[in-house]
Amino acid sequence: xxxxxxxxxxxxxxxxxxxxxxxxxxxxxxxxxxxxxxxxxxxxxxxxxxxxxxxxxxxxxxxxxxxxxxxxxxxxxxxxxxxxxxxxxxxxxxxxxxxxxxxxxxxxxxxxxxxxxxxxxxxxxxxxxxxxxxxxxxxxxxxxxxxxxxxxxxxxxxxxxxxxxxxxxxxxxxxxxxxxxxxxxxxxxxxxxxxxxxxxxxxxxxxxxxxxxxxxxxxxxxxxxxxxxxxxxxxxxxxxxxxxxxxxxxxxxxxxxxxxxxxxxxxxxxxxxxxxxxxxxxxxxxxxxxxxxxxxxxxxxxxxxxxxxxxxxxxxxxxxxxxxxxxxxxxxxxxxxxxxxxxxxxxxxxxxxx
Amino acid sequence: xxxxxxxxxxxxxxxxxxxxxxxxxxxxxxxxxxxxxxxxxxxxxxxxxxxxxxxxxxxxxxxxxxxxxxxxxxxxxxxxxxxxxxxxxxxxxxxxxxxxxxxxxxxxxxxxxxxxxxxxxxxxxxxxxxxxxxxxxxxxxxxxxxxxxxxxxxxxxxxxxxxxxxxxxxxxxxxxxxxxxxxxxxxxxxxxxxxxxxxxxxxxxxxxxxxxxxxxxxxxxxxxxxxxxxxxxxxxxxxxxxxxxxxxxxxxxxxxxxxxxxxxxxxxxxxxxxxxxxxxxxxxxxxxxxxxxxxxxxxxxxxxxxxxxxxxxxxxxxxxxxxxxxxxxxxxxxxxxxxxxxxxxxxx
Numbered sequence: 082x083x084x085x086x087x088x089x090x091x092x093x094x095x096x097x098x099x100x101x102x103x104x105x106x107x108x109x110x111x112x113x114x115x116x117x118x119x120x121x122x123x124x125x126x127x128x129x130x131x132x133x134x135x136x137x138x139x140x141x142x143x144x145x146x147x148x149x150x151x152x153x154x155x156x157x158x159x160x161x162x163x164x165x166x167x168x169x170x171x172x173x174x175x176x177x178x179x180x181x182x183x184x185x186x187x188x189x190x191x192x193x194x195x196x197x198x199x200x201x202x203x204x205x206x207x208x209x210x211x212x213x214x215x216x217x218x219x220x221x222x223x224x225x226x227x228x229x230x231x232x233x234x235x236x237x238x239x240x241x242x243x244x245x246x247x248x249x250x251x252x253x254x255x256x257x258x259x260x261x262x263x264x265x266x267x268x269x270x271x272x273x274x275x276x277x278x279x280x281x282x283x284x285x286x287x288x289x290x291x292x293x294x295x296x297x298x299x300x301x302x303x304x305x306x307x308x309x310x311x312x313x314x315x316x317x318x319x320x321x322x323x324x325x326x327x328x329x330x331x332x333x334x335x336x337x338x339x340x341x342x343x344x345x346x347x348x349x350x351x352x353x354x355x356x357x358x359x360x361x362x363x364x365x366x367x368x369x370x371x372x373x374x375x376x377x378x379x380x381x382x383x384x385x386x387x388x389x390x391x392x393x394x395x396x397x398x399x400x401x402x403x404x405x406x407x408x409x410x411x412x413x414x415x416x417x418x419x420x421x422x423x424x425x426x427x428x429x430x431x432x433x434x435x
Numbered sequence: 436x437x438x439x440x441x442x443x444x445x446x447x448x449x450x451x452x453x454x455x456x457x458x459x460x461x462x463x464x465x466x467x468x469x470x471x472x473x474x475x476x477x478x479x480x481x482x483x484x485x486x487x488x489x490x491x492x493x494x495x496x497x498x499x500x501x502x503x504x505x506x507x508x509x510x511x512x513x514x515x516x517x518x519x520x521x522x523x524x525x526x527x528x529x530x531x532x533x534x535x536x537x538x539x540x541x542x543x544x545x546x547x548x549x550x551x552x553x554x555x556x557x558x559x560x561x562x563x564x565x566x567x568x569x570x571x572x573x574x575x576x577x578x579x580x581x582x583x584x585x586x587x588x589x590x591x592x593x594x595x596x597x598x599x600x601x602x603x604x605x606x607x608x609x610x611x612x613x614x615x616x617x618x619x620x621x622x623x624x625x626x627x628x629x630x631x632x633x634x635x636x637x638x639x640x641x642x643x644x645x646x647x648x649x650x651x652x653x654x655x656x657x658x659x660x661x662x663x664x665x666x667x668x669x670x671x672x673x674x675x676x677x678x679x680x681x682x683x684x685x686x687x688x689x690x691x692x693x694x695x696x697x698x699x700x701x702x703x704x705x706x707x708x709x710x711x712x713x714x715x716x717x718x719x720x721x722x723x724x725x726x727x728x729x730x731x732x733x734x735x736x737x738x739x740x741x742x743x744x745x746x747x748x749x750x751x752x753x754x755x756x757x758x759x760x761x762x763x764x765x766x767x768x769x770x771x772x773x774x775x776x777x778x779x780x781x782x783x
Contacts, residue, residue, distance in 0.1 A: 155564065207748075211755045216508060216564045217694070217704050218751075224691040225744025228737040236735055342572055345565070355565055385583060387683055391576030394569040398555065401566065405559040 095403075096350050096367040103374045111381050125257045128377070136373030137265035138163075138320035138327075140366050142340060143347040144272050145201075145316030147365045148309045150348050151289045153357025154208060154215035156310060159317040159344055161226025162200045163337025166321025168233040169193040171241050171331030180242040194318045200226065201314015205307035223341070230333035240330040250326030261323050268319065272362055282360075285309060289357030339390060346393060347372050349400045445764065453757065454701030454750070455713040462716050465723045473730045479605035483612075485722040490611035491516065491674035491686075492721070496693040496700075496714045497622045498666025501659045503697055504626075505638045506706025507556065507563040509660065511570035512667040512693055515548060516686035518574040519671025524586035524681030527593055534592050542668045548574065549664020553657035571690065579683045586681045597676035611673040618669065623711035635659060639706030688740070695747040696721060703754055720746070 107114045107128075117127035142159055149156045170193035175183030182189070200222060207218035241247075252259050276282040287295045288305050296302045317337075325331050349355055350371060351364025375396075379389050402408050469476040486493075495512050502509040519541045526537040552570050556563045588594065600607040626632035634655045637645040646652045671686070678685060698704060699720060700713030724742055728734045 157564075157568070207751075211752055213751055213755060214704060220691060220694065221744050221748050221751075224688055225741050228740030228744065231735070231737040232741065236737065339572070342568065345568075355562060385579060387579035387583065388576050390572035391580060394571075394573035394576065397569040397572075398566065401561050401569075402555075402559060405561055408559045411559075 093352070093361070093364055093367065095352060095400075096364055096371050099350065100367060100371040100374060103371060103378055107374070107378055107381070111378075119257075122254070124252050124259075130259070132370070132374055132377050134259040134261050135377065136370045137259075137261035138323040139340070139343055139347060139369040139373055140265045141268050141316050141320045141323070142344040143351075143365045143369045144268055144362065145313030146344040146348050147351070147353055147360050147362060148285055149215070149313045150345070150353055150355060151285045151357055151360035152306055152309050153289045154306065154309070155345070155355075156204060156219045156313045157216065157341045157345075158200065158204060158219040158222035158226055159313065160337035160340040161223050161230070162197050162314055162317035163321040163324055163340060164230040164331075164333050165200060165226055165233070166193045166197045166318040167325030167331045167336045168230040168239075168333055169196045170246075170322055171239040171325055172233050174241050174243050174246055176239040176241060178242055180244055182243045182246075186243065186245055190322060193322060194315065197314045197316075197318020197321065198311055199314070201311040201317070202307070204314065205310030208310060209303045209306035227333055230331075230336070234331050234333050236333075238330055238332050241325075242329075246326055247329050248326075250323050250329075261327075264319065264323065268316070269362070269366060276362065286359060289360075342390070342393060342397070343372050343376075344369075346397050346400070349397065349404070354404055355401065445760075452701070452710065452713075454754070455710050455716070457753075458699055458701060458713055458716045458720065462720050462723065465720065465727075469723065469727060469730070476726075476730065480607075481726065483603070483606045483608050485719055485726070486612040486615065487609045488677070488725070489718050489722045490609065490615040491670040491677065492689065492692055492696065493615040493715060493718050494618050494666050494673060495670035495689060496696045496718055497618055497711065498663040498670070499690070499693040500622075500697045500700075500702055500709055500711065500714050501626075501635065501666075502563070502663045503694070503702045503704060504635050504706055504709045505656060505659050506642070507656075507659070508567060508694070509549075509552070509663045509667075510564060510567040510690045511548070511552065511574060512663065512670070513686040513689035513691075514571045514574035514578065515545060515664065515667035516671040516674050516689055517578045517681075517683060519545065519668050520675040520678065520685045521578045521581050521586065521681035521683070523672065523675050524588050525581055527588055527590040528586055534590060534596075538672055541672060542665060545664040545666075545668020545671070546661055547664070549661040549667070550657065552664065553660025556660065557653055557656045575683065578681075578685075582681065583683065588675065588679045588681070594679065597679055609676065611676045614669070614673055618666070619711060619715055626709075626711060631655065631658065636707060639708070641707075692721060692743065695743050698747060698754070699750050703758070704751065705758070 111128070114128050117125055117130060120126050142163075146156060146159065170189045173184045173189035173192055174186060175181075177183065184192075204219050204222060207213045207221070208215050211218075248254075249260055249264075284295070284300050284305050287298075287300060288302050292302050295305075320340075321337065324336055345355075347368035348360075348365050349368070351361050351366070351368035353360040353364065372393075375392070376389065379392065380386070384392070466476075466482075475481065495516065499509050499512055522541055522544065523537055526532045526540070527534065532540075548570065552563075552566050555561055555566050596610060599610050601610065601613060626635065634645065634650045634652075637648070637650055638652055638655060642652060670689075674686060675681070696717030697709070697714050698717070700710065700715070700717030702709035702714065721739075721743060725739055728739060
């Protein structure tokens with residue numbers, strides 16, 4: 082009994098159960114869900130691989146989002162940063178039909194990551210230095226960001242024919258797994274390394290629990306908050322690279338659309354409280370995979386992409402309800418009242434008999 | 436001399452209406468620039484068009500101002516507008532429900548959506564932006580569930596309401612604009628002169644103090660979200676008079692426009708300070724910028740987004756600086772008064 086309690090109270094319990102339930106649903110209702118085949122040019126192919134491939138950009142986004150939420154902030158501009166970063170990389174490489182890159186791809190990628198960092202730093206400046214609420218500060222970039230992206234692409238959808246660009250979201254010849262999985266893995270390892278070998282994780286957590294107390298104990302709160310938003314911008318830029326490479330184009334209107342919601346959902350599902358404080362990187366990663374599985378499942382069932390937010394919105398509200406302390410109290414009161422009634426019942430029967 | 440100047444400036448900055456005056460001056464400046472650079476900007480109809488085109492935004496902004504005043508936020512308004520347009524279009528085109536019933540039903544729906552969001556936020560102590568963000572996605576998704584295609588409204592009675600022109604001497608305005616102005620006046624009166632309005636400001640100033648004072652915090656907070664939902668639905672009805680259709684992407688980003696208008700009009704995002712006439716000028720400034728872009732002809736629509744984002748940013752930073760300055764001034768003055776008391780007691 083104790084073991085079960087320990088298991089259910091673990092932070093990974095909720096996302097793992099959700100993931101397991103989704104996978105089970107898929108295995109039963111979707112044909113050939115588990116099958117993985119080898120294509121002729123030596124790549125692995127299958128629904129599971131596809132989910133991992135598609136979820137990697139979400140995993141990267143939710144890494145950044147986890148830190149932001151841990152400092153009791155929020156970054157709703159990540160979708161727009163994804164759009165900006167893909168606009169930068171695609172404009173620099175250029176949409177020449179003969180597949181020749183205008184600028185070297187490495188340079189374009191660096192510029193795109195730089196643009197993401199800049200956006201993140203801008204958010205960080207507003208939140209950390211000017212003490213503006215995180216929602217509003219990032220709301221500015223959420224709307225203006227798509228305008229900037231459209232400005233960069235001049236309102237066009239730039240399609241890139243340069244071959245190596247498709248390797249980021251696809252597969253590098255000779256590899257059997259999509260590159261995105263490796264990128265996501267590298268980012269997760271980087272974050273885990275930073276958490277284990279430095280005290281950054283501790284600082285972030287402390288700022289999220291009590292910024293004033295953290296300042297008095299010598300933590301540079303402004304710097305920590307600034308860096309957290311810059312890192313979120315960096316993560317968004319990396320997933321912008323992946324997103325644009327997946328479709329080999331920059332679409333300022335639709336790149337990263339609704340991704341901020343998915344990222345917040347992944348973090349919340351992973352057990353990190355939206356009010357800040359303790360955070361779980363592993364939970365966020367599994368949360369992101371769960372969300373992507375949900376998306377893929379819904380597509381398989383026949384729900385259209387623009388109808389999907391209904392289900393995700395309900396999921397967000399349910400998770401928030403479960404996390405809410407006051408709801409937990411109301412729920413436990415209700416449960417104990419029910420138990421009382423159940424105990425009352427046999428007595429009443431006895432009285433009746435008498 | 437220098438001292439008095441400084442004092443005057445300080446007083447002006449500390450005044451509740453400083454942001455409002457800046458907004459009015461900015462609006463006039465933009466309008467004068469427009470008149471000087473483009474022919475035809477002078478016509479009174481151009482000014483009246485600002486009200487006709489932005490009627491829905493004015494109503495939505497009034498609603499969102501209430502939520503901002505209590506220190507909350509409502510991100511769902513844009514998609515509520517879309518949902519209302521879609522439901523109206525669906526009811527009028529595919530069922531025999533009379534127009535009045537459809538409109539009343541949609542307004543009730545807005546009240547229900549606002550009520551649910553308000554209840555979740557207040558009763559379970561959840562962050563307003565998360566719940567209303569979920570509400571935003573929920574309503575947008577629901578719109579797509581009803582129909583993914585555009586539904587045009589062809590109901591003759593409805594179309595005649597939408598195209599009705601009310602003559603005001605120098606030009607005409609639409610029924611939507613009248614509704615918007617009416618809503619504006621009611622909201623201003625409610626906020627300024629009723630118990631409810633004062634409670635809203637009190638909660639925005641400090642929720643705990645308001646609660647300790649015995650004010651009905653719980654009820655008022657839910658009411659505020661209900662008002663926001665109702666205004667969004669009413670905005671949706673007015674918006675459908677302009678667009679005469681239901682479509683999933685209607686009102687996309689309207690929440691941002693509304694928040695921007697409210698902030699530009701002098702509402703403090705931390706709550707407690709706000710001014711309904713200011714929100715009108717906030718909307719009008721956006722309208723003027725849009726008119727500029729139309730008159731210019733070569734500029735693209737996305738410039739509006741960038742300019743409004745930049746404007747919002749400037750105003751928010753201005754607010755942050757003003758708040759900081761006020762805090763300093765009040766702590767300084769309290770220190771000074773404390774000192775004088777101290778010396779007075781020492782003397783005695």
